[in-house]
Amino acid sequence: MAAFFTRFLALAASLAVSSSATTIAEINGPKFLSPLKDQAVSNVSGIITAKGPDGLWLRSIYPDRDERTSESLYVFGRAFGANLTVGDSIVVRGQVAEYRNNKDYLYLTQLSRPVLEKKVSSGTKVQPLVIGKDTRDPPTEQYSSLDGGDVFAVPNNVSLISVANPELQPKTYGLDFWESLSGELVTVQKPTALTKANRFGDTWVAGNWKVSGRNDRDGLTITDKDANPEAIIIGTPLDGTKNPTSTRMGDSVEEITGIVSYAFGFYRILPTTAIKITDSQKQELPKPTKLESKGRCSGITIGAYNVENLAPNSSHHGAVAEHIIKYLRSPDIIFVQEVQDDNGPTNDAIVSANLTLTTLTAAIKSAGGPAYTFTDIVPVDDQDGGQPGGNIRVAYLYKPELIRLYKPNPGGSLDANEVLNGPTLKYNPGRIDPANKAWTASRKPLAAQWEVISKKSSASKADTFFTVNVHFGSKGGSSSLHGDARPPVNGGVADRLAQAQITANFIKNILAKDKDARIITAGDFNEFAFVEPLEQYAQISGLKDLDAVAKIDKLERYTYLFDMNAQQLDHMFVSDSVAKSGEAKYEHIHLNTWPELASQVSDHDPSVARLDVCA
Numbered sequence: 114m115a116a117f118f119t120r121f122l123a124l125a126a127s128l129a130v131s132s133s134a135t136t137i138a139e140i141n142g143p144k145f146l147s148p149l150k151d152q153a154v155s156n157v158s159g160i161i162t163a164k165g166p167d168g169l170w171l172r173s174i175y176p177d178r179d180e181r182t183s184e185s186l187y188v189f190g191r192a193f194g195a196n197l198t199v200g201d202s203i204v205v206r207g208q209v210a211e212y213r214n215n216k217d218y219l220y221l222t223q224l225s226r227p228v229l230e231k232k233v234s235s236g237t238k239v240q241p242l243v244i245g246k247d248t249r250d251p252p253t254e255q256y257s258s259l260d261g262g263d264v265f266a267v268p269n270n271v272s273l274i275s276v277a278n279p280e281l282q283p284k285t286y287g288l289d290f291w292e293s294l295s296g297e298l299v300t301v302q303k304p305t306a307l308t309k310a311n312r313f314g315d316t317w318v319a320g321n322w323k324v325s326g327r328n329d330r331d332g333l334t335i336t337d338k339d340a341n342p343e344a345i346i347i348g349t350p351l352d353g354t355k356n357p358t359s360t361r362m363g364d365s366v367e368e369i370t371g372i373v374s375y376a377f378g379f380y381r382i383l384p385t386t387a388i389k390i391t392d393s394q395k396q397e398l399p400k401p402t403k404l405e406s407k408g409r410c411s412g413i414t415i416g417a418y419n420v421e422n423l424a425p426n427s428s429h430h431g432a433v434a435e436h437i438i439k440y441l442r443s444p445d446i447i448f449v450q451e452v453q454d455d456n457g458p459t460n461d462a463i464v465s466a467n468l469t470l471t472t473l474t475a476a477i478k479s480a481g482g483p484a485y486t487f488t489d490i491v492p493v494d495d496q497d498g499g500q501p502g503g504n505i506r507v508a509y510l511y512k513p514e515l516i517r518l519y520k521p522n523p524g525g526s527l528d529a530n531e532v533l534n535g536p537t538l539k540y541n542p543g544r545i546d547p548a549n550k551a552w553t554a555s556r557k558p559l560a561a562q563w564e565v566i567s568k569k570s571s572a573s574k575a576d577t578f579f580t581v582n583v584h585f586g587s588k589g590g591s592s593s594l595h596g597d598a599r600p601p602v603n604g605g606v607a608d609r610l611a612q613a614q615i616t617a618n619f620i621k622n623i624l625a626k627d628k629d630a631r632i633i634t635a636g637d638f639n640e641f642a643f644v645e646p647l648e649q650y651a652q653i654s655g656l657k658d659l660d661a662v663a664k665i666d667k668l669e670r671y672t673y674l675f676d677m678n679a680q681q682l683d684h685m686f687v688s689d690s691v692a693k694s695g696e697a698k699y700e701h702i703h704l705n706t707w708p709e710l711a712s713q714v715s716d717h718d719p720s721v722a723r724l725d726v727c728a
């Protein structure tokens with residue numbers, strides 16, 4: 114911090130601040146909202162540090178010693194800057210305003226209706242503040258003092274920053290840190306892209322400051338109570354150039370200088386010009402899994418893949434087939450999610466996915482893979498959410514020469530599966546409690562009982578194992594981690610909690626009849642392992658998180674990129690007998706989180722496990 118203040122104080126020492134002047138620090142104040150909101154201010158002095166299409170940024174020449182108060186300010190007005198340029202020292206009056214264009218966002222403090230009182234001088238050289246050098250390092254774990262220590266805590270949205278307006282604690286909370294630099298011209302040295310650029314070229318980065326959660330690919334992974342507030346998004350360049358859209362997680366980026374601002378729900382740096390990738394990740398795709406099937410119950414392989422709105426005419430059948438054959442090494446059974454009906458998003462009464470699934474299994478076969486068979490249960494039309502008309506559902510692909518349904522007896526769309534003595538299932542496969550309102554506009558889990566076909570002896574019930582394929586409700590409706598609601602709204606969390614409880618209780622019923630039952634549940638849970646729905650899921654069901662069982666490094670537990678974070682939505686949970694077998698291996702294959710946006714096949718990574726399901 115020392116350098117930060119010395120630079121200003123040297124300047125300030127020669128100038129006395131009169132009571133009839135308002136400083137930029139006074140306008141910003143030590144909280145999120147300006148103490149001078151809606152007031153007219155005059156005699157505001159500053160040096161222009163940057164210009165944008167709708168205004169310019171001023172840095173104070175009368176800084177205070179308070180690190181909470183930003184020394185820079187956005188002056189909003191398209192015409193105002195017409196005759197002004199970077200390096201001009203000006204005196205301005207106007208009205209302090211708090212602006213946001215969406216009620217879920219934070220307010221940006223600005224000076225509106227500016228009038229130039231005086232141009233004092235021009236040609237002052239403007240130095241950006243180097244983040245982590247002229248400023249402290251951004252905090253690495255917590256976002257806001259209003260989050261109660263956990264940005265994903267339930268209940269969420271218990272307070273609003275715009276109402277509570279807490280005092281900034283830039284040392285501890287990420288939002289407070291970025292707010293304390295609002296309007297400032299900053300430099301990010303040695304930036305690394307943390308996730309792939311979005312279609313506008315917006316790119317999350319961290320500079321050469323301390324970070325937590327760095328994974329092997331140089332992204333940042335969310336862990337319990339650490340959601341990476343040290344990341345900052347690089348937004349639209351001020352000079353009208355465009356950021357590349359091909360940036361991938363872990364790419365090195367040229368030093369970035371720009372203005373700290375807030376828009377579209379996030380603090381962001383608006384770079385003076387487009388960012389440049391200096392060193393792109395070499396290896397585009399991960400290595401294939403090391404897990405190969407043993408071809409018998411002591412080591413069958415289980416794949417899990419959300420294939421993102423797969424319809425019969427989807428262009429990604431071939432790529433999914435290649436992923437399954439080459440990178441997942443053709444697992445013996447594959448839990449797939451987001452399989453659409455036989456005419457995809459066409460919104461009519463068709464619900465069968467036979468054509469979709471036949472198209473996929475044919476693509477696998479024709480690419481040299483095994484001849485998979487599939488099973489699914491059709492949903493009731495338009496009742497399971499997802500893309501309208503698509504009727505997405507979960508399904509199993511399996512190798513019929515190795516695995517078969519144990520006494521198949523498929524249930525109907527609304528038949529609730531039950532655990533019978535044995536244990537066996539009333540419907541095999543069958544959906545779990547499909548009429549329960551917890552599943553409104555969501556996929557119903559599909560429970561099945563299987564036997565591994567043994568070459569030696571005929572299979573008996575003792576050789577069976579159970580599976581549950583899930584695709585819980587989506588996080589749609591979530592508010593931004595940088596948004597007004599604290600803790601942020603975790604969209605659909607109440608539904609997922611109810612869904613987790615229903616599914617877990619079904620599994621508990623199997624284990625009540627046979628504590629050694631071999632059970633594998635997998636799929637897109639749309640939630641993190643350390644958030645309430647999955648904590649309860651594990652606790653009620655008694656299942657073990659396979660990531661933990663297989664001792665996967667916490668930072669490598671990711672299957673999805675969202676905003677600044679690598680995160681895990683796709684999980685596998687297994688019963689004790691499977692967990693304890695000594696053959697509980699698991700890998701997440703980063704086929705879709707690593708490539709650039711335009712090259713990803715699905716938005717989720719697939720995973721593959723090898724498990725012992727013998728008696």
Ligand SMILES: *[C@@H]1O[C@H](CO)[C@@H](O)[C@H](O)[C@H]1NC(C)=O
Pocket residue numbers: 129130131132133134156
């Ligand atoms: C404006 O502020 C400067 C610096 O504090 C001061 O010297 C000057 O008197 C003020 N001018 C007016 C008109 O208040």
Ligand SMILES: *[C@@H]1O[C@H](CO)[C@@H](O)[C@H](O)[C@H]1NC(C)=O
Pocket residue numbers: 192193194195196
């Ligand atoms: C900019 O300068 C031109 C030419 O002197 C003048 O006509 C115009 O009004 C000025 N614009 C502003 C916003 O001061």
Ligand SMILES: *[C@@H]1O[C@H](CO)[C@@H](O)[C@H](O)[C@H]1NC(C)=O
Pocket residue numbers: 424426427428456457458459
């Ligand atoms: C597949 O068909 C649907 C209509 O059923 C259409 O909207 C979509 O664009 C088609 N997709 C491809 C890849 O051809």
Ligand SMILES: *[C@@H]1O[C@H](CO)[C@@H](O)[C@H](O)[C@H]1NC(C)=O
Pocket residue numbers: 465467
């Ligand atoms: C889909 O396949 C299943 C199993 O072969 C069959 O029972 C069902 O009738 C098929 N549905 C349609 C619409 O062809």
Ligand SMILES: *[C@@H]1O[C@H](CO)[C@@H](O)[C@H](O)[C@H]1NC(C)=O
Pocket residue numbers: 217270591592598602
């Ligand atoms: C959070 O709660 C407030 C009411 O306190 C409500 O106005 C707002 O819409 C909620 N935010 C979100 C994102 O749901």
